[in-house]
Amino acid sequence: MPCLLRFSRSPLAVIALVGITTVAAQPLDVPYVPTPQEVVDRMLQLGKIRAGEFHIDLGSGDGRIAVTSASKYGARSLGVDLNPVRIEEARANAKKANVSDRALFELKNLFETDIGKADIVTMYLLPSVNIDLRPKVLRDMWPGTRIVSHAFDMGDWKPDHRESVIGRTVYLWVIPARVQGRWSVEGSHQFTVNIQQQYQEISGTAEFGGKSVPLRDAALSGAEIGFAIDIDGMPIRFQGIVTGDRIDGRRDEWRAARAK
Numbered sequence: 684m685p686c687l688l689r690f691s692r693s694p695l696a697v698i699a700l701v702g703i704t705t706v707a708a709q710p711l712d713v714p715y716v717p718t719p720q721e722v723v724d725r726m727l728q729l730g731k732i733r734a735g736e737f738h739i740d741l742g743s744g745d746g747r748i749a750v751t752s753a754s755k756y757g758a759r760s761l762g763v764d765l766n767p768v769r770i771e772e773a774r775a776n777a778k779k780a781n782v783s784d785r786a787l788f789e790l791k792n793l794f795e796t797d798i799g800k801a802d803i804v805t806m807y808l809l810p811s812v813n814i815d816l817r818p819k820v821l822r823d824m825w826p827g828t829r830i831v832s833h834a835f836d837m838g839d840w841k842p843d844h845r846e847s848v849i850g851r852t853v854y855l856w857v858i859p860a861r862v863q864g865r866w867s868v869e870g871s872h873q874f875t876v877n878i879q880q881q882y883q884e885i886s887g888t889a890e891f892g893g894k895s896v897p898l899r900d901a902a903l904s905g906a907e908i909g910f911a912i913d914i915d916g917m918p919i920r921f922q923g924i925v926t927g928d929r930i931d932g933r934r935d936e937w938r939a940a941r942a943k
């Protein structure tokens with residue numbers, strides 16, 4: 684844990700050095716340190732939260748992020764925390780802000796929380812906790828949904844955006860669709876495409892007419908995929924939306940299915 688100080692000036696990292704308290708029945712993975720309101724506001728703006736969306740704050744403390752998303756942005760929010768004192772404070776804060784019906788708080792372990800229906804998840808945890816959460820986030824959240832973290836990154840999963848707000852770092856990731864593997868493309872052109880994927884970064888080759896050519900400008904953002912290939916010396920761009928084992932061309936001019 685002492686190495687935390689070397690790469691973070693977050694007050695949370697400093698408190699984590701002192702030791703993590705056990706207030707609740709289960710030990711806490713992260714001590715309580717609130718996010719400054721200016722940072723809360725920027726986190727929600729960065730996550731492009733919209734009215735009616737479902738927001739979850741993992742380790743919700745006094746509820747400020749979930750209460751703000753409900754009161755300022757019209758979201759439905761859920762905060763989970765293992766400390767019953769924090770849950771009481773958060774419910775009182777939701778009541779004060781008149782959003783008790785839309786900002787709910789549950790005494791729950793964040794690792795056991797269902798995040799599969801969230802449009803946006805926020806967190807202010809610790810580097811090791813973010814890394815432990817990473818497989819759950821990538822498995823359970825839908826492509827195109829967002830994660831915003833205060834202070835800590837997700838290891839080798841590069842953020843789609845990072846910025847500094849009053850000296851704090853805020854990170855944004857968009858959950859990428861799973862596209863690794865072979866796809867059969869039909870429509871305006873017929874070929875097979877082989878995609879390699881590392882989180883939202885993709886590369887690969889297309890095979891047609893007995894030739895293999897590299898994908899150019901391949902990009903993935905949530906469920907939106909795009910790449911270009913040279914056909915008869917002309918660069919042709921393919922832009923589509925991934926839905927499970929299908930990709931549909933933006934203008935219906937091509938489609939792809941996972942190759943057997």
Ligand SMILES: C[S@@+](CC[C@H](N)C(=O)[O-])C[C@H]1O[C@@H](n2cnc3c(N)ncnc32)[C@H](O)[C@@H]1O
Binds near residue numbers: 711712769806
């Ligand atoms: C650094 S505070 C962040 C509070 C709030 N999200 C904010 O940014 O203002 C982390 C919170 O996570 C809670 N916590 C720690 N381990 C947890 C766990 N395993 N499950 C749920 N909550 C946890 C702590 O009680 C604390 O309130």
